[in-house]
Amino acid sequence: MPIFHSEAIVLRSFNLSEADKLITLMTNRYGKIKCVAKAARKIKNRFGASIEPMSHIRLIYFGKENQTLYRLNHSDIIHSFQEIRGDLQKIYTGVYFIELIDTLTPEMHPDLNVFQLLQNGLKALETIGSIDTLTRIFEMRLMCLAGYAPQLNHCTTCKKVDYTTKIGFSFERRGIICELCSLQVNPEIYFQIGILKYLKKLKTIDIKHANRLKFPKGTELDIERLIHRYILSHTGRELKSYPFIRDMKKTFENTL
Template sequence: MGLFRTKAIVLRSINLSETDKLVTFMTDHYGKVKCVAKGARKIKSQFIGSLEAMSYIHLIYFGKENQNLFRLNHADIIQSFQSIRDDFHKLYMGIYFNELVDTMVPEAHREEDIYHLLLDALETLKDQSNVEPLCRMFEMRLLALSGYTPELNHCMVCKSLRGNGWVGFNFSKRGIVCGNCTNQAPPQIKFTTGTLNYLKKLLTLDIKCCGRLKFPKGLDEEIEKVTHRLILTHVGRELKSYPFIKNMAAVE
């Protein structure tokens, strides 16, 4: 039996029985980890308040190495991110970030960069009022860190550099396609050079500087069509939390 200590973000927490919870964490040292939290539903539980989705904690758990399910020993809050939970739009976006990580990261793979991306995204979400560029950036960066960076510099088929004018994009090839190669890889969407430049920025800009990024009216939907469909193509289905974000955006 080993005892594991690491920093972690709570991805989700579900009820396992009348007294216990099953909690999924994204950890700094051990990748994605699932733990049973014995007695976490009891009123006097030591875990009360520290196992809410998005909480950033010091985590101690134990079990045999290479097993799938561990026992939670200790959870101490570093940052609760309560202000995200107090704002519905931010709450759903945080849940979407968590769900994306939970869906795209397999268990027991050390994924330090993805852990830091999630932590930076929650820090930024806490302080930002303009959250759409952050959402697009998170989608693009998570794809890139998972090994699925879209090709935005040259044609996926013939490798020629892009000409001027409209840009064609093929989702299954995950990149731009020039006018000569549309037979081999028909573009499923065409967008402007302006959108292309924003997509490149989403891949390179420091996520903490995301507040500087403002999409011009009209381009925001085009950029979402590209980044979110890349996610759908990769994951193969819509994520449960996404319609909530869309509904919140429509209300505002």
């Protein structure tokens, strides 16, 4: 039976039976996979904290090629992201990153860029203070890697670059709509022209440099709503972790 070696970040850990756990992992070599960790619920088990969600690990697993469920044989922690685990707002944000990855990526579809986005996103979350900007970059970069990059360079209908003060955005057409075409297309949302530049930056900026990007005051909520609705238009449902980061943000804002 083939044995696989890889690095991975743990996405989910789920109790499968009284003794075993089912682990979902984003590996750097084989994409998203699922493994059964035998006896992982026993107090003295060989996996320990390495199968906690968010852990960056080195693992060995085996199973038939192209099957959907493997057996975890060995796992070592490379990095546990302890800085995230000590801060409630960062924990919720990290859990949101993981849920987004789990929702938007198919199993057994290797993509090193997705793995690196998750790894670098969690690393940045440990050290960078601007969690909102970091989250917007993560969302936009992941949407682009998952094949849902929004069209922001020209009107999706007439292909012209002709805007006044407000631009329409159509979730169905996955991009911006000019004023003239808006009369026929009826975009679901409009935003100020100044925001367009920042949306374009989100598509290309390296997540490691999240602290270099600052949204103009008063635009943060518009950018957040636009990207959130864009994600919803693809997932078709609210992610479980999203209300938590919204509530956390409100709590922090009210205590300042």
